[in-house]
Amino acid sequence: MFPEQKLGYTYEEYKVTADWLLANTEHRPLIAIICGSGLGGLAEILKDQKVFSYSDIPNFPQSTVHGHAGRLVFGTLKGKSCVCMQGRFHLYEGYPIWKVTFPIRIFRLLGVETAIVTNAAGGLNEDYKVGDIMLIKDHLNMPGFAGNNPLVGPNDERFGLRFPCMSDAYDRDLRKLAKTVARDLGYSDFLKEGVYCVLGGPSFETIAECNMLKRLGADAVGMSTVHEVIVARHCGMRVFGLSLITNKAVMDYNSESKANHEEVLQTGRERASQLEEMISRLVEGIEPNNNNVC
Numbered sequence: 168m169f170p171e172q173k174l175g176y177t178y179e180e181y182k183v184t185a186d187w188l189l190a191n192t193e194h195r196p197l198i199a200i201i202c203g204s205g206l207g208g209l210a211e212i213l214k215d216q217k218v219f220s221y222s223d224i225p226n227f228p229q230s231t232v233h234g235h236a237g238r239l240v241f242g243t244l245k246g247k248s249c250v251c252m253q254g255r256f257h258l259y260e261g262y263p264i265w266k267v268t269f270p271i272r273i274f275r276l277l278g279v280e281t282a283i284v285t286n287a288a289g290g291l292n293e294d295y296k297v298g299d300i301m302l303i304k305d306h307l308n309m310p311g312f313a314g315n316n317p318l319v320g321p322n323d324e325r326f327g328l329r330f331p332c333m334s335d336a337y338d339r340d341l342r343k344l345a346k347t348v349a350r351d352l353g354y355s356d357f358l359k360e361g362v363y364c365v366l367g368g369p370s371f372e373t374i375a376e377c378n379m380l381k382r383l384g385a386d387a388v389g390m391s392t393v394h395e396v397i398v399a400r401h402c403g404m405r406v407f408g409l410s411l412i413t414n415k416a417v418m419d420y421n422s423e424s425k426a427n428h429e430e431v432l433q434t435g436r437e438r439a440s441q442l443e444e445m446i447s448r449l450v451e452g453i454e455p456n457n458n459n460v461c
């Protein structure tokens with residue numbers, strides 16, 4: 168006999184974590200920001216901070232990747248209450264997918280309406296340059312094709328529907344707002360909009376894989392975000408996603424380039440201030456949704 172495999176957290180387990188956070192901070196965030204690799208500096212722009220180490224929060228997984236500090240930062244940005252993950256969880260760290268997405272349902276129980284998800288990604292589209300910011304308009308969920316979807320397992324109707332729609336995952340109005348913000352800031356030259364493809368990692372892609380993904384319609388490739396977006400949409404949050412193109416995917420057998428995590432972190436450092444400015448202005452323009460399920 169095989170031991171029964173745990174397929175996820177119970178509603179009560181999510182509640183324990185959410186109630187602990189509500190008891191330990193007065194912040195009541197409506198917006199959650201998830202920082203991608205090397206983008207943890209985004210959290211520093213929050214004012215009146217209350218910071219928790221993931222290791223101090225009941226049930227919270229731990230960050231194991233360089234560039235993901237493992238801190239949950241509550242605070243205000245442009246007068247709006249926010250919570251920011253300085254460090255996310257990835258499948259390649261060995262976490263089951265329901266642990267990777269655990270914080271999203273916690274945010275929902277805290278009252279969060281809008282999720283801003285960021286990541287570092289490799290550019291597949293040949294028009295993309297290192298340092299470009301790509302607004303995510305859609306995704307390709309490769310682990311999902313193989314059955315690894317965060318909603319696998321019993322569905323809890325208190326969070327959402329058994330079969331949630333994903334054709335409108337990335338909110339059109341928020342993308343429009345981001346384009347206006349980027350234009351006002353003079354960022355149009357490095358602003359793109361495209362399709363993000365998630366793979367399991369941790370190995371970077373082969374040349375053949377990059378060429379395949381490009382033909383399938385992906386503009387950028389990474390190892391995160393999509394699982395979080397699926398869970399956020401399932402529980403009715405609006406989602407805005409962006410990828411920082413930290414490296415160009417290697418598509419050519421004559422190329423000497425090699426993807427590496429240090430380059431990813433370095434590009435994050437170089438674009439940090441523009442990303443901070445853009446996210447601040449975006450948050451400023453986000454209207455409350457009055458907790459309506461989208």
Ligand SMILES: O=P(O)(O)O[C@@H]1C[C@H](O)[C@@H](CO)O1
Pocket residue numbers: 202203204232255257285286287288368389390391392427428431
């Ligand atoms: O958390 P994100 O998706 O930003 O991190 C990307 C994918 C890998 O974790 C890492 C590779 O450098 O960056």
Ligand SMILES: Nc1nc2[nH]cnc2c(=O)[nH]1
Pocket residue numbers: 287288289290366368370371372388389390413414415416426431
């Ligand atoms: N899978 C993948 N993830 C990344 N994260 C940052 N760059 C890359 C990349 O080239 N490929």
